[in-house]
Amino acid sequence: MDYLPEFCTARVLILGVGNVLFGDDGFGPQVIAHLERNFPVPADVCLMDVGTGVRKILFTLALSSARPREIVIVDAVDRNGTRGQIIELLLEDIPLEKTDDFSMHQAPTSNLLRELRDSGAQVTVLVCDVGCVPQEICTGLSPLAASAVPIMARQIADRYFSPA
Amino acid sequence: MTQTIVIQPVTRIEGHAKVTIQLNDQGNVADSRVNVIELRGFEQFCLGRPVEEMPRITTRICGVCPWSHHLASAKATDAVFGVEIPSAARKLRRLCNSIAYMEEHILHFYFLAGADFVMGPDAEYPVRNVIGIVGAAPDIARQVVKVRHMCARMLEIVAGKSIHPAAAVPGGFSKPLQPAERDQLKAMAQDALGLAQFSIKFAKENIFPKYLDMVKSLGVITSGFLGTVTDDGSFDVYDGHLRLMRSDGAYEDFPYDRYTDFIGEHVEPWSYLKFPYAKQWGAFALADNSPSLYRANTLARINVCDRMPTPLAQAELEEFRKNFGRPAQLTLLYHWARLIELLYSAENAIQLLDDPEITSHDTRKKVEPRKARGVGCVEAPRGTLIHDYETDENGLLTNVNLIVGTTHNNSAINLSVRQAATALIQNGKYDQGILNRVEMAIRAYDPCLSCATHTFDGTLAVKINIVDQDGNVLDTLAN
Numbered sequence: 001m002d003y004l005p006e007f008c009t010a011r012v013l014i015l016g017v018g019n020v021l022f023g024d025d026g027f028g029p030q031v032i033a034h035l036e037r038n039f040p041v042p043a044d045v046c047l048m049d050v051g052t053g054v055r056k057i058l059f060t061l062a063l064s065s066a067r068p069r070e071i072v073i074v075d076a077v078d079r080n081g082t083r084g085q086i087i088e089l090l091l092e093d094i095p096l097e098k099t100d101d102f103s104m105h106q107a108p109t110s111n112l113l114r115e116l117r118d119s120g121a122q123v124t125v126l127v128c129d130v131g132c133v134p135q136e137i138c139t140g141l142s143p144l145a146a147s148a149v150p151i152m153a154r155q156i157a158d159r160y161f162s163p164a
Numbered sequence: 165m166t167q168t169i170v171i172q173p174v175t176r177i178e179g180h181a182k183v184t185i186q187l188n189d190q191g192n193v194a195d196s197r198v199n200v201i202e203l204r205g206f207e208q209f210c211l212g213r214p215v216e217e218m219p220r221i222t223t224r225i226c227g228v229c230p231w232s233h234h235l236a237s238a239k240a241t242d243a244v245f246g247v248e249i250p251s252a253a254r255k256l257r258r259l260c261n262s263i264a265y266m267e268e269h270i271l272h273f274y275f276l277a278g279a280d281f282v283m284g285p286d287a288e289y290p291v292r293n294v295i296g297i298v299g300a301a302p303d304i305a306r307q308v309v310k311v312r313h314m315c316a317r318m319l320e321i322v323a324g325k326s327i328h329p330a331a332a333v334p335g336g337f338s339k340p341l342q343p344a345e346r347d348q349l350k351a352m353a354q355d356a357l358g359l360a361q362f363s364i365k366f367a368k369e370n371i372f373p374k375y376l377d378m379v380k381s382l383g384v385i386t387s388g389f390l391g392t393v394t395d396d397g398s399f400d401v402y403d404g405h406l407r408l409m410r411s412d413g414a415y416e417d418f419p420y421d422r423y424t425d426f427i428g429e430h431v432e433p434w435s436y437l438k439f440p441y442a443k444q445w446g447a448f449a450l451a452d453n454s455p456s457l458y459r460a461n462t463l464a465r466i467n468v469c470d471r472m473p474t475p476l477a478q479a480e481l482e483e484f485r486k487n488f489g490r491p492a493q494l495t496l497l498y499h500w501a502r503l504i505e506l507l508y509s510a511e512n513a514i515q516l517l518d519d520p521e522i523t524s525h526d527t528r529k530k531v532e533p534r535k536a537r538g539v540g541c542v543e544a545p546r547g548t549l550i551h552d553y554e555t556d557e558n559g560l561l562t563n564v565n566l567i568v569g570t571t572h573n574n575s576a577i578n579l580s581v582r583q584a585a586t587a588l589i590q591n592g593k594y595d596q597g598i599l600n601r602v603e604m605a606i607r608a609y610d611p612c613l614s615c616a617t618h619t620f621d622g623t624l625a626v627k628i629n630i631v632d633q634d635g636n637v638l639d640t641l642a643n
Contacts, residue, residue: 005313021209021224052227053327056312059275063309136205 004066007057010046012160013068017054017075023138024130024145027076027152034153042161058112061121070122070160073113074152076145077127084144086152089125091117128152183602185585191592196582197434198574198606207564215241215538215555216334216531222551223328231264231319231329232544232569233551235402238332240551243421243538244559245334245531252524253336258402259516260323260331261542265401265509266356267315268545269502272610273363274308304366311359314352318513321345336528343523350517357510364480364503372500381587383495383580383605386411386453388442389464390427390572392543393417397470399477399508401543407468408442408458409491415468416444420541423550427567428456437574440567452579460547460572461609462501467491472504474511480504495580498608505545533559544569546610570611580605 007013014035020026029049036047046068050057054073061067077089091114117123128148141149188194206225210218218241222233235257242249316326322341323331331338341349372379388411394404408426409415418426428443432450441448446455458464467490472478481504488497516522535557541550547569554563584605588598 005316008313019224019227021206021221049328050227051224051230051328053230054227056227056271059271060309060313063305065306137209138205139209 004064005060007046007048007068008061008064008066010068011042011044012070012072013046013061014048014072014074014156014160015054015057016047016049017051017073019052021137021139023134023140024076024128024142025133026139027128027130027141027145027149028074030141030146030149031074031152031156034149035156038150038153039157039161042163045160055112058116062112062115062119067116067119067121070124071113071116072156072160073123073125073127074156075125075127076130076133078129078131078133081129083129083131083142084148085129086148086155087127087129089127091123091125126152126156183581183606185581185589185602187589187592191590193582193586193589196578196585198578198581206566210561210564213561215244215533215553215559215561218551218553218561219332219334220328220330223330227327229264229268229544229546229569230327231260232542232549234329234332235261236540236542236544236549236551238334238540239403239542240538240540240553241334241531243540244534244536244553244555245538246534246536247335247529247531249336249529250524250526252340252521253527254403255516255519255522256322256337256341256527257332259513259522260319260329261402262509262513262516263315263318263322265545266360266506266513267312267319269506269509270308270312270315270359270363272545273367273499273502273506274304307359307362311356314355318349318352321349333528335531338528340525340527341523346517346523350514353510353513353517357507357514360503360507360510361476364507367500367503375496378601379494379496382601383584383608384493385457385495385576385579385583386493387576388445388458389467389491390442390458390460390548391465391468392541392548393469394473398473399465399469399471400473401465401505401509403542406541406548409464409468410445410455411453411491411493413491420550421537421539423539423541423552423567429567435574438571439575440572441575450575450578452583454575457575457579458572459576459609460569461498462505462545463492463495463498464547465543466501466504472508474508474515476511477504477508480507495576495605495608498610502610533557537563546570547572570609573609573611577606577609577611580608 014032016028016030016032018025018028020029029051032047032049035041041047048057061071077087081087113123113125128145130142130145184197185193186195210221213221219234219237222237223230225233238257319326319329322345323329324339389409391407392400392404393407394400405417405419406423406426407415407417416426426442426444427440428448430439430441430448432439439448439450441456442458443456448456451457466481466484472481484492484500484504488494533555535555537552537554539550539552541548543549548567549569550565550567552565553561556562581602584602588594588601
């Protein structure tokens with residue numbers, strides 16, 4: 001029996017990454033929740049709030065015999081840019097010093113994303129520049145991050161929810 | 165000129181950690197520290213909340229071991245409410261725990277530690293990782309993926325979801341297991357047992373003998389041990405009482421809710437993570453063979469128990485003790501002990517599924533809020549996990565204390581790194597392989613150093629800066 005999970009066989013896999021206990025770090029999961037509440041999700045699209053467990057998904061995908069055509073990471077970033085701004089991060093933008101680092105915690109690991117891309121999957125990283133993530137537990141998004149959630153969700157739906 | 169070597173972050177463990185190695189003028193190790201990022205503010209965040217929310221909230225603490233927090237929290241809430249949950253609920257929780265253990269131990273052995281042993285600690289850095297294993301052992305990689313998928317699917321069947329579980333509730337378990345589901349799970353559990361048997365056989369034949377010299381020397385310290393046992397001294401990771409064992413094998417047993425009588429928490433100014441110690445045995449000292457030093461996690465649990473309650477794991481324990489005695493102190497034996505636990509977890513899952521009561525519909529009791537204290541304790545894969553809650557008469561939290569598994573090993577991790585670094589870095593000479601061996605000493609403990617946050621900012625990297633006393637960078641090692 002081949003125990004392949006849905007996220008391996010979906011056409012599009014969208015992963016919301018982050019910890020909702022740490023303010024704007026919960027941006028990714030909040031986008032997933034917004035999509036699930038407000039949009040009809042096609043049957044071949046898999047939405048997952050993976051919290052801080054994304055590396056398990058990525059490692060499984062890297063070694064799996066089946067993978068989605070599109071893999072989308074939704075996450076928060078601190079780039080000291082315009083807060084609340086939505087950015088598509090290119091894998092090539094990731095510093096070279098990070099490329100061979102297989103830290104299990106650094107998620108999404110750039111190495112795995114590159115491997116998945118090189119294996120034929122279209123890998124896209126969509127992030128919101130949230131500024132500072134709190135060092136102590138502090139639930140809830142900042143107003144700017146919260147306002148970016150529906151914008152990000154609309155972009156994702158427009159781009160990925162149409163039939164293949 | 166003195167030098168500081170910094171390894172940040174430590175690769176292939178779960179969480180953020182920085183290792184700082186201070187060399188003296190002769191280029192030998194003068195000191196070392198493992199600084200970790202810890203979950204901060206959680207206790208304060210919980211105050212005033214209804215205690216029944218905790219089993220759901222705590223699954224968000226860590227994406228690595230959500231089930232351990234979920235179950236420890238559920239047990240603490242049971243204790244706060246003063247309820248004895250139905251037997252079927254206890255068995256369902258145990259079943260989920262065993263399945264989660266299988267998934268975690270497979271993940272650690274093959275993905276986290278595997279590259280060290282399958283590829284070798286001196287392999288070139290780019291291949292000393294998971295993809296290297298795929299290239300070196302593709303059939304093993306495929307089987308590992310299959311069984312891990314299967315474990316996640318098993319948890320979905322039993323509990324509705326594997327990520328961010330919510331099935332363990334105050335008073336029991338939210339849904340019974342149907343007979344058809346049980347039958348489906350039994351076949352899966354047999355597959356998992358097959359991988360567990362293969363894994364320990366493979367390790368004993370191909371890994372441990374090859375690296376025996378390293379096992380006998382890397383990161384070795386002398387300590388006591390903390391783990392859970394049942395009333396007859398058998399191994400258990402869900403329920404029982406705590407056993408604190410000295411390095412000479414003498415031990416003391418105590419119930420969970422008396423842990424503060426035996427375990428103290430020391431604070432060092434350079435670390436957010438506390439340093440638990442066996443306070444009845446002596447004052448805190450960050451020193452090898454300190455009377456109050458103890459370790460938790462797989463090796464500790466194997467050491468403290470008198471026997472394994474399942475036959476295949478018991479046979480492995482007997483062989484392990486024949487080779488290494490009791491208590492065994494060699495740090496890299498954590499990996500061997502982990503495989504014995506993997507075997508037990510698969511056997512235990514099968515035993516539970518064979519129990520007719522596992523499909524009982526009596527899975528939950530009603531609870532009423534009251535002013536009380538409740539302590540819930542499970543053995544997380546990474547060590548004894550304690551959730552300690554106090555509530556007012558309305559069931560709202562007035563106090564919360566957590567001791568997570570890895571915290572118990574904070575002293576030991578620091579000492580093992582110091583031991584490894586001292587032995588391997590001499591006269592200022594080091595290279596990538598040596599530094600990876602230092603990290604191996606940490607990975608043996610399978611530490612979970614708080615998966616609290618991670619933003620995709622690309623600023624973290626494995627970079628080693630060698631600096632002088634004035635902070636001038638003398639050299640940089642990077643991949």
